[in-house]
Amino acid sequence: MSAAHTSGARPRIVVLGAGFGGLEVTALLAERLGEQVDVTLVDRREGFTFGFSKLDVMFGRASPAHVLHPYRDIVKPGVRVVRDEVRAIDPVRRRVTIDSGELDADILVLALGANLHPEETPGLLAGGYEFYTEPGAYAAGDAIAAFGGGRVVVGVTSTPFKCPPAPSETVLLTHDYLVSRGIRDRSSISLVMPLPSPVPPSPDASRALLTAFAERGIEWRPGCLVQALDPDRRVAVCADGTQIPYDLFLGVPTHRAPAVVLESGLTVDGWVPVDPLTLQTRFPGVYAVGDVTSVGTPKAGVFAERQAMVVAERIIASVQHAVPSAEYDGQGTCYVEFGAEQVARVDVTFRSGQSPSGMFESPSAELAADKAEFGASRARRWFGREWSPLPPNA
Numbered sequence: 001m002s003a004a005h006t007s008g009a010r011p012r013i014v015v016l017g018a019g020f021g022g023l024e025v026t027a028l029l030a031e032r033l034g035e036q037v038d039v040t041l042v043d044r045r046e047g048f049t050f051g052f053s054k055l056d057v058m059f060g061r062a063s064p065a066h067v068l069h070p071y072r073d074i075v076k077p078g079v080r081v082v083r084d085e086v087r088a089i090d091p092v093r094r095r096v097t098i099d100s101g102e103l104d105a106d107i108l109v110l111a112l113g114a115n116l117h118p119e120e121t122p123g124l125l126a127g128g129y130e131f132y133t134e135p136g137a138y139a140a141g142d143a144i145a146a147f148g149g150g151r152v153v154v155g156v157t158s159t160p161f162k163c164p165p166a167p168s169e170t171v172l173l174t175h176d177y178l179v180s181r182g183i184r185d186r187s188s189i190s191l192v193m194p195l196p197s198p199v200p201p202s203p204d205a206s207r208a209l210l211t212a213f214a215e216r217g218i219e220w221r222p223g224c225l226v227q228a229l230d231p232d233r234r235v236a237v238c239a240d241g242t243q244i245p246y247d248l249f250l251g252v253p254t255h256r257a258p259a260v261v262l263e264s265g266l267t268v269d270g271w272v273p274v275d276p277l278t279l280q281t282r283f284p285g286v287y288a289v290g291d292v293t294s295v296g297t298p299k300a301g302v303f304a305e306r307q308a309m310v311v312a313e314r315i316i317a318s319v320q321h322a323v324p325s326a327e328y329d330g331q332g333t334c335y336v337e338f339g340a341e342q343v344a345r346v347d348v349t350f351r352s353g354q355s356p357s358g359m360f361e362s363p364s365a366e367l368a369a370d371k372a373e374f375g376a377s378r379a380r381r382w383f384g385r386e387w388s389p390l391p392p393n394a
Contacts, residue, residue, distance in 0.1 A: 127231025
């Protein structure tokens, strides 16, 4: 099979990965160019799940079926979706090998994200749970539901990792869940991170989170990277030798670029370097966005989405024989769950050679509604479906 079109007239654009970045590139190209281009979107998964939806399932607020957006729902002009495994990437020839054949591209966009490797942390799979994959989060949810009280430890096992506020959100939602079950008074909750603050790019957000931890009796342990678990003794071992007893361990696993990307010659020090303004790799006609890159912003969907907008605009300009001028501004907006149906917002900008800058909006019910609309608007835009992050009876 080949992605080459039969007419020979339409530019062939192959997008690898259907997360925030790949979905946004595809949507923009379909909106602006339609049948003028031949877009192939490749992903091996059945569908897309927002990162925040994994926590909704984990804490019993939504079902796995409710939060899954099947790729079969994508019906856009000029776009076809291929569910297949990417086996090889040749960035020089812009050729991609998948299980069912080869795809040749005039423009190639890598949006394959970061793969998760809980097996790289000794004892994590045997003695704890990772909550960053869908299966991991849902298994962790079953463990939380069966938990009868004791010591809960949420720990980071490697950096960098996706969505830096997620571990903080997890301890706050754990607090609420244990309160709702009447077992908070016989439980302790600790957050163990190698970072000096919960969200280093936003001091205001970090201060608000530390205040929330203190109010809820959640222990904050900065500067500690969990290196291993001892399942028999039920202790987490930090890189500095500190041992932290636990009854339930929820871990952020090791992140790595997918093996097929590492083998392609695209990476330097484990990630794909790109021009920080254009998102172009060193290979002509090859772009990369999101978690797979080393562009210098946090690994989070909102940053991948904004990078994808720049890539799409540059592709559109080239197809329309204009000079591409769109540049990435490093901006992103993150919503942060504080529990008790309160959500905060962090707007932050990362520019090369400068310290991050941004604003923090305190948690409120209004921002919880904004977050819900954020998810609903993407479901409409990418999948053409009406959807609410939480079902009506949640």
